[in-house]
Amino acid sequence: MEKIIVVDIVPIIVIMALGYVCGKFRYFDDDQRQGLNKVVLDIALPAALFISIVKATRSMLAQDAVLTILGFVGIIVMFMLSYFLCRLMFKHNIQEAAVCALIAGSPTIGFLGFAVLDPIYGNTVSTNLVIAIISIVVNAVTIPIGMYLINLGQSKDNREAALAAANNARTNTAQKHADVAVDPSKDPSKDKNAEIMVGTSSNKGKASHHKIKNPNIAALVNALEQPVCWAPLLAIVLVLIGIRIPDQVAPTFDLIAKANSGVAVLAAGLALSTVKFSLGWETIWNTIYRLLITPAAFLGVGLLCGMGHDITKLSMLVLSVALPPAFSGIIISSRYNIYVKEGASTTAVSTVAFAVTCLLWIWLVPKF
Known part of the structure; x- marks a missing residue:
């Protein structure tokens, strides 16, 4: 256990602290920081998700139906519960609650899964099965759901902003007509600037003519256009139809995928340096939800579903x-x-x- 903390947890903290220091000393400017995020989100992370999922097989998913169903349903339920609780308890909008669910409702299984589980339980078929199932759900289901909700929330905000602008325009127009009634010299039809504004407004209307009208479909399309969404979805389709990626192709993805974890943790530290660190009730709640409530829910449901006979797999x-x-x-x-x-x-x-909580669950689960 000491090895897990030293080898797996400490490097994360150190690299995150390095990112924080780099941000505080402005070693990276905003454009460079966004560039790092783009490399991770659009290139390295999709590659890592794709290659980790295509290594699974249909037989692995069918090997233990209870574990597979519990993994799929449980992760999605806890993800959505985190989303709704964030909106209810802390009054966040749709996109903020979606990001909260991506953080508080999703484990970093792709990064720490093998690093934590293999030293404790060994590199066995059961270990690979558990990691594969949780990885597929987190990467191929919850990330697309989160991106869809973010796009949906942004579309809603844009519509509300456009409606508010239209209402303001109507109010201003009504006021101008009232002014003209009092003083005809203020007629906007004689104002060249007004003509320019009308022309500009007309052009904007034409530009948006081809946009998707239905906000739900538009949000879904926008989400599916992101590599972080379509890459894992493509991988799970390949797994389900039984197409195997040749072993010779894997190193190509692995090379860029290896950049994902380190750069992602560094970028997390950079992000933390740009805001005032907060140890408020919301941070505490998210931490409790991620490290205690979610595993407790899986433990309870797992016991109810009869997984108590194989306590190692449940653990x-x-x-x-x-x-x-x-x-x-x-x-x-x-x-x-x-x-x-x-x-x-x-x-x-x-x-x-x-x-600390890692040691808690390793000790607690066998007690049942």
Whole structure:
């Protein structure tokens, strides 16, 4: 256990601290910081997700139906519960709650899954199965859902802003007509500037003619256009139809995928340096939800579903969902400048606290 803390947890904290120091001393400017986020979110992370998922097989998913169903349903339920609780308890809008769910509701299974579970339970078929299932759900389901909600929230905000602008324009027009009635010299039809404004407005209307009308479809299309969404979805389709990626191709993806974890943690530290660190109730709640409530829910449901006869597999499942927040969440947060303060604080606190809660769950689960 000491080896896990020293080899896996400490490097994360050190690299995150390095990113924080670099940000504080302005070693990276805003454009460079956004460039790092873009490299991770659009290139390295999609490659890492794709290659990790295509290594799974249909037989692995069918090997243990209870574990597969519990993994798929449980992760999605806890993700959506985090989203709704964030909106209810802390009054955040749609996109803020979506990023909160990507952080508080999703474990960093792709980064720490093998690093934590293999030393404890061994590199076995059962270990690979648990990690594969949770990884597929987190990467191929919750990330697209989160991106869809972010786009949906932004579309809603844009519509409300456009409606408010239209209302203001109508109010101004009514006021101008009233002014003309009093003083005909103020007629806007004689104002050249007014003609320019009308012309500009007409051009904008033509530019938006081809946009998708339905906000839900538009948000879905926008989400699916992101590599971080379509790459894992493509991978899971390949797994389900039984197409295997040749082993000779894997190193190509692995080379860029290896940049994902280190740069993502560094970028998380940079994001944290741009905001005032917060150890408020929301950060504490997100940490408790990620490290205690989620694994406790999986433990309870797992026992009810009869997994108590294989306590090792149940313990692996509980520990896999008790990992710190997925770093993809903080990268998305920083990229879109949404929920940055709370997200970065939650990631930092949860990563440090995991050194304690990890020991707790390893000791507690066998007691049942």
